[in-house]
Amino acid sequence: MTSIGTGYDLSNSVFSPDGRNFQVEYAVKAVENGGTAIGIRCKDGVVLAVEKIITSKLLKPGANKRTATVDRHIGIVSAGLVPDGRHFVSRARDEASSWRSVYKGPIPVSALSNRLGSYVQAYTLYSSVRPFGVTAIVGGWDSEAELAVDGQVGSGPESGSGGKIQGAKTGGPGLYMIEPSGLYWGYYGAATGKGRQAAKAELEKLDLNSGNLSLLEGVKEAARIIYVAHEDSKDKDFELEMTWISSLDGPTKGRHEEVPKGLLEEAERAAKRALEGEDEEEDATKGDANDSERMEE
Amino acid sequence: MFRNNYDNDAVTFSPQGRIFQVEYAQEAVKQGSVVVGLVNKTHAVLVGLKRNAEELSSYQKKIIEVDSHMGIAIAGLASDARVLSNFMKQQSLSSRMTYGRPLPVDRIVSQIGDRAQTNTQHYGKRPYGVGLLVAGVDEAGPHLFEFQPSGMTHEMLACAIGARSQMARTYLERNLDKLQDTTRDELITHGLQALKETLSQDKELTVDNTSVGVVGLAAEGAKGRIESFKLYEGQLLVPLLEALERSEEGETKEESMEVDS
Amino acid sequence: MNHFPEAWGRPRDDIYGPYNPSYLQTTGPKTHTQSPAVTGTSVVAVKFNGGVAIAADNLASYGSLARFTDVKRLRKFGESAVIGFSGDVSDMQHIDRLLESIDIRENYSTHGNTMNAKNLHTYLSKVLYKRRSEFNPLWNHILVAGFDENKKPFLSSADLLGTTFSAPHLATGFGAHLAVPILRRLFPDEESIETASKEQAVAALRECLKVLWYRDARSLDKYSIAVISEAGIEIEEDQQIEAQSWAFAEAIKGYGAQVN
Numbered sequence: 001m002t003s004i005g006t007g008y009d010l011s012n013s014v015f016s017p018d019g020r021n022f023q024v025e026y027a028v029k030a031v032e033n034g035g036t037a038i039g040i041r042c043k044d045g046v047v048l049a050v051e052k053i054i055t056s057k058l059l060k061p062g063a064n065k066r067t068a069t070v071d072r073h074i075g076i077v078s079a080g081l082v083p084d085g086r087h088f089v090s091r092a093r094d095e096a097s098s099w100r101s102v103y104k105g106p107i108p109v110s111a112l113s114n115r116l117g118s119y120v121q122a123y124t125l126y127s128s129v130r131p132f133g134v135t136a137i138v139g140g141w142d143s144e145a146e147l148a149v150d151g152q153v154g155s156g157p158e159s160g161s162g163g164k165i166q167g168a169k170t171g172g173p174g175l176y177m178i179e180p181s182g183l184y185w186g187y188y189g190a191a192t193g194k195g196r197q198a199a200k201a202e203l204e205k206l207d208l209n210s211g212n213l214s215l216l217e218g219v220k221e222a223a224r225i226i227y228v229a230h231e232d233s234k235d236k237d238f239e240l241e242m243t244w245i246s247s248l249d250g251p252t253k254g255r256h257e258e259v260p261k262g263l264l265e266e267a268e269r270a271a272k273r274a275l276e277g278e279d280e281e282e283d284a285t286k287g288d289a290n291d292s293e294r295m296e297e
Numbered sequence: 298m299f300r301n302n303y304d305n306d307a308v309t310f311s312p313q314g315r316i317f318q319v320e321y322a323q324e325a326v327k328q329g330s331v332v333v334g335l336v337n338k339t340h341a342v343l344v345g346l347k348r349n350a351e352e353l354s355s356y357q358k359k360i361i362e363v364d365s366h367m368g369i370a371i372a373g374l375a376s377d378a379r380v381l382s383n384f385m386k387q388q389s390l391s392s393r394m395t396y397g398r399p400l401p402v403d404r405i406v407s408q409i410g411d412r413a414q415t416n417t418q419h420y421g422k423r424p425y426g427v428g429l430l431v432a433g434v435d436e437a438g439p440h441l442f443e444f445q446p447s448g449m450t451h452e453m454l455a456c457a458i459g460a461r462s463q464m465a466r467t468y469l470e471r472n473l474d475k476l477q478d479t480t481r482d483e484l485i486t487h488g489l490q491a492l493k494e495t496l497s498q499d500k501e502l503t504v505d506n507t508s509v510g511v512v513g514l515a516a517e518g519a520k521g522r523i524e525s526f527k528l529y530e531g532q533l534l535v536p537l538l539e540a541l542e543r544s545e546e547g548e549t550k551e552e553s554m555e556v557d558s
Numbered sequence: 559m560n561h562f563p564e565a566w567g568r569p570r571d572d573i574y575g576p577y578n579p580s581y582l583q584t585t586g587p588k589t590h591t592q593s594p595a596v597t598g599t600s601v602v603a604v605k606f607n608g609g610v611a612i613a614a615d616n617l618a619s620y621g622s623l624a625r626f627t628d629v630k631r632l633r634k635f636g637e638s639a640v641i642g643f644s645g646d647v648s649d650m651q652h653i654d655r656l657l658e659s660i661d662i663r664e665n666y667s668t669h670g671n672t673m674n675a676k677n678l679h680t681y682l683s684k685v686l687y688k689r690r691s692e693f694n695p696l697w698n699h700i701l702v703a704g705f706d707e708n709k710k711p712f713l714s715s716a717d718l719l720g721t722t723f724s725a726p727h728l729a730t731g732f733g734a735h736l737a738v739p740i741l742r743r744l745f746p747d748e749e750s751i752e753t754a755s756k757e758q759a760v761a762a763l764r765e766c767l768k769v770l771w772y773r774d775a776r777s778l779d780k781y782s783i784a785v786i787s788e789a790g791i792e793i794e795e796d797q798q799i800e801a802q803s804w805a806f807a808e809a810i811k812g813y814g815a816q817v818n
Contacts, residue, residue, distance in 0.1 A: 009312065022312075023309065026310035026312055026314050027310055028314070029312065029313055030314030031314070056451075056466075057473060058456055058473065059451055059452070060453055060454050065667065065668075069666050072665070081447075082448075082449055083411075083413070083417065086407065087414050087418070093663075100658075100659065101659075104655075123418070127308075128308065128419065129418055129419055130308040130316070130418055258668065395680070395681055395684055396673065396677040397677055398673070398680075398707070403667060403669050404669075404671075435669075437670035
């Protein structure tokens with residue numbers, strides 16, 4: 001960055017002569033140091049996963065969740081400054097709840113992402129605030145069933161005026177990633193944090209845009225990708241945290257929940273096996289079994 | 298003596314994505330005297346070393362009861378801690394008033410975390426200059442949380458913050474496996490032992506400079522589900538310090554026996 | 559033509575007299591809903607050994623008109639609490655939204671702290687009391703059934719004034735007069751409640767609803783019944799009052815062929 005020290009990077013909301021907002025770029029640096037977080041949009045649900053680096057032996061194992069529930073059907077995982085991530089989630093919850101109070105129904109994932117994008121963008125506009133030091137992945141399932149009318153009295157007509165449109169198709173999985181600039185895109189597979197490059201490379205191999213990957217396969221892949229992304233910081237222990245949202249007839253019935261312990265452990269075992277297999281292919285003489293054992297701790 | 302251009306306020310990122318003002322606030326925590334917290338399956342214990350400004354002055358309070366199921370230990374700016382503890386007391390009371398239930402510990406901890414985060418993102422505010430250990434019990438059992446000026450909160454099995462706290466952390470890490478299966482009284486002794494590790498050669502734990510807070514699940518057959526937060530100071534500490542002495546004697550004996558064999 | 563454009567186009571004062579704006583003035587107090595509109599009638603509930611049973615019919619009346627006949631007046635909260643509403647249906651829907659937002663908030667984290675029926679009742683009574691203190695009451699009388707923090711069966715009521723009352727058997731509306739005496743006869747003391755089975759409790763409620771159907775003109779023969787026990791909530795929303803006998807009506811003035 002050539003313009004560092006020229007003074008244009010000392011305040012938020014200031015453009016440098018070549019049209020950059022340095023404070024936003026520095027916020028991105030904070031994200032790039034955070035544990036890897038990914039999201040996969042499968043045909044029947046969404047998986048969120050995060051690599052939680054264990055900074056101290058004294059931390060309570062399994063506590064200190066990094067994925068958050070925003071509304072029944074939406075979850076968020078983020079990389080970067082953890083307290084900023086909590087602020088972001090808190091805003092997301094307020095947005096989801098205010099949407100409910102106005103529209104009497106759950107907020108669509110796309111609408112929530114849009115509002116959060118605007119909120120984050122506002123923190124790049126003023127010198128009195130700093131941008132968010134997080135990139136957040138928003139995943140959810142918009143109900144494919146007809147929404148119950150709020151405070152429904154009676155069942156309503158089966159057909160005809162005010163009745164149902166037969167065979168109308170709505171809802172489905174949603175996955176968005178919001179950056180410190182406020183920029184957001186929809187994704188088939190999203191990755192952020194330290195190991196994002198490796199994770200993206202793996203996500204691209206999955207052929208997600210064909211829409212064939214099932215949620216259960218997605219869980220396995222997400223675990224494996226986090227393990228792959230962790231290869232670069234092998235010296236540190238980590239915990240894998242995963243949540244998912246399935247379709248209404250799937251395992252979570254459209255709700256954002258933690259991946260059950262049994263399935264999580266199974267996915268972790270598969271991830272370790274896959275890694276060991278790769279290692280053998282690459283370098284048959286070098287046994288990395290010890291490393292993967294240490295990760296179990 | 299500015300270290301760089303990026304440390305004047307909490308709303309400026311450095312080119313590496315750091316916020317120096319927040320990091321400096323963390324230093325204020327290290328200036329405070331040490332406090333230790335630890336949990337086992339039934340109890341959460343806070344232990345603190347109190348300081349007095351001069352020989353004739355009183356000692357600074359280190360452990361504050363927030364509600365009957367929760368207390369905090371502080372390291373850093375005591376007046377910032379008072380703001381936070383008052384807020385926690387209000388939230389606790391409000392939960393009891395509105396829902397008739399004690400406030401879950403993780404919830405109040407994330408609330409103060411969110412408050413602290415706000416102070417790191419808006420110009421004209423400064424980060425809190427205090428670190429807290431929050432010990433409490435709720436439906437899910439006993440808990441210990443660490444709170445930092447950055448707004449970072451962690452649930453811990455054991456923790457120590459403040460001056461020379463590294464010594465205590467080392468002790469806790471070494472004894473982490475034992476802690477889970479201790480009794481209430483053994484847990485307190487471990488806490489005092491960890492605190493003692495931080496003392497310089499010429500100092501000792503006394504009834505004047507030590508503070509202990511205990512909260513937990515009530516013993517089998519006791520009235521009520523929880524054992525309310527209890528603060529041990531002054532003469533109340535005598536049996537606790539004696540237990541510490543006894544355990545130390547026991548340990549040296551054990552060690553010498555090991556040497557013999 | 560004058561220079562007050564806001565007056566242009568209005569009736570001339572010299573012909574019609576000065577404009578009298580008095581009807582626009584709002585003298586007197588600000589008023590809120592002073593009466594309910596669409597209402598539900600009685601809710602009845604009784605404790606038994608290991609849980610609580612609660613029932614209400616499926617009717618929402620508009621005055622004396624039986625307006626909506628498939629209204630669910632028993633609302634689940636979480637896995638072990640049911641709230642039964644009588645009174646204004648739109649206010650019930652408002653409270654239902656409050657409960658939904660609480661439920662979402664409670665499930666943000668999986669910390670193992672759950673809100674029980676007793677907490678819920680405390681909260682709802684505070685809401686009702688706050689609204690009546692603003693002279694804008696939520697026109698409901700509610701029963702909250704479930705468990706307290708010690709996993710003991712819990713049953714309590716709160717009304718539109720924020721008054722709370724607790725008993726082993728409770729009923730709102732007409733039921734307070736017609737059902738409670740029946741329940742008191744069936745379960746006269748603490749002991750009989752503690753030994754009552756789920757089946758006995760359910761049968762008692764069905765009996766109460768039948769009597770209410772006979773005698774309360776705002777009631778319906780279709781009803782919902784919920785049983786909250788350690789196993790969770792069983793709720794049935796399409797029950798029908800059975801084995802009716804209107805023979806007693808022959809003995810009452812105004813019914814049947816009898817004239818005097």
